[in-house]
Amino acid sequence: MSHIKSKTNAETRDLRLMEHETHNVYLTTSIISRRADQIAEKQKEELKNRLEPFAHDSDNLEEIQENREQIEISLMYERMPKPTILATQEFIENKTYWRLPDSDNASK
Secondary structure (H helix, E strand, C coil): CCCCCCCCCCCCCCCHHHHHCCCCHHHHHHHHHHHHHHHHHHHHHHHHHHHHHHHHCCCCCCHHHHHHHHHHHHHHHHHCCCCHHHHHHHHHCCCCCEECCCCCEECC
């Protein structure tokens, strides 16, 4: 996962200023949306992998300690910037690769 320094809060952006690369505000939002979906899927998979060791059905004192770790992991992911914020920041910084199908028009 890319570790872009990004704010965790959403901020209002003028999409018309972001469309310089695509010359189409709808294409810009579509690119950002698709990238956000990719980021969200990757975060979901990472979280699932990190929580997998806690998926057992035993009730003992050790489980209480593990649950604290599980809670900390979950809270860490909740505090991360949302995928849409990360995708928007990547697009603004020209770190998003996109292309139109059947077209030579592509950008980094």
